[in-house]
Amino acid sequence: MYSEKVLDHFQNPRNMGEIEGYNGMGMVGNAKCGDIMQMFIRVNDEGIIEDVGFKTFGCGAAVATSSMATEMIKGKSVDEALKLSNAAVVEALEGLPPVKIHCSVLAEEAVKAAVDDYRKRKAGEAGEAQPEEKKPEEENV
């Protein structure tokens, strides 16, 4: 049912785990539906995503789409990362079974949520208040 690419990313996930010094974090999905994706990004002063990591609770496709999404945004600017579409992730994985397309949507949303968070933190820094470091546990799961 899964392409070799999907199985490869499932078995050898790229950029798996929380990264050090991240300045953007997004978590999407919920345990009720069986998929949660968490995406960490570290963006440098030039707005380039230097490093990225993910954690996923979900099926094989959920793991593979998050892994692929991290590869596709690493080294890109945040603006480029925002252009990442779920279709592009699916294509890069050489296809997904129709019932798994929602996993790729989740991956796209996880990237957007991480960039969103990064921008909020940045806006916060620009103002007076220093934002608190967000704890992933406190996100609504």
Next chain:
Amino acid sequence: MKRVYLDNAATTRLLPEVLEEMVPYMTELYGNPSSPHDFGQKAASGLSMARQQVADAINADPSEIIFMSGGSEADNTAIRGIAERYSKKGKHIITTAVEHHAVLHTCQLLERNGYEVTYLPVDEYGMVTVDQVREAMRPDTVLVTVMFANNEVGTIMPIAEIGALCHEKGVYFHTDAVQAVGHLPIDVKAMHIDMLSMSAHKFHGPKGVGALYVRRGIVLPPLIYGGAQERNRRAGTENVPGIVGMGKAIEMALDGLDEKAERMKALRDRLIRELPERIPEIKLNGHPTVRLPNNVNFSIKYIEGESILLMLDLNGIAASSGSACTSGSLDPSHVLLAMGLTHEIAHGSVRMTLSDETTEEDIEKVLEVLPMVAERLRKMSPLYHG
């Protein structure tokens, strides 16, 4: 890589001895059993032999066995048949929340046609009690349908007690015994069972063939109309090789049933005992002892069932899960939810179902691989902070 098959509740390997019985009915004895010539009559005697074998296995009379395409058709025939035939008596049916979809979806169809269905809740082990059935009974109750043993968690229902109650109250009693036949001793007379569904591919017979036992005296309209096969109870030229295979398979399953069950239980209990020693935070689903000898079902906290299956498969172990991702729906198994599991825990279930062919070595492989799989997936999980 030697592959370990632990999905025998989904289907089983056809035994070579069974195949051997079937082959002549495809190559030489290919007549239509309704034909009066020798070709036909040879096929017809194959059918009667199988009918006797199936009847003997559950202490029924051969005339009480109707062959059909499998467990789903048997469930449909029994439930829709009683509803159609006895609707004057009443339009209330009692079943459980944990039945197979072949029963549940049939009951839902009847609800759309003016029936009322009581879906008995189950306890944390997936069990219903005879008292629950008694309390749900009404003057207009026509049918009680409770599965013999649950296909996901293996819990064995108190069928003889429920049968006695139905008998006393004059209510028809059907049981889906698809997972029980070939694993548990069944006596339809002693257990007061009026109708019983079974399916050959669950006990090392061929796929696409099953039977419904219907106690003499109950007249069920057929689900499939057409010719006079199966004494007007199920039309269509019989699947002769399949039926012959079913007869042989059930005979073989019943031969030494107790010893085989004991052996499987020992392997089952090794997994039930040792997996929690090797994987922290896992939970056995189903009853600890009143369960099918071949069923093991655990929820592994913080991880999701399909990814467990996939990683097991990549390591040569075939299992199954009640996760939504394996069914293509959004909700995890209705059985696990009915037992009170949260969605998250239900998504993390893994079912391993043994057969008589499962070895100690197979079990050791699971004990080695599953903890490794759990650890790898937990490392990836945002829910795990261990």
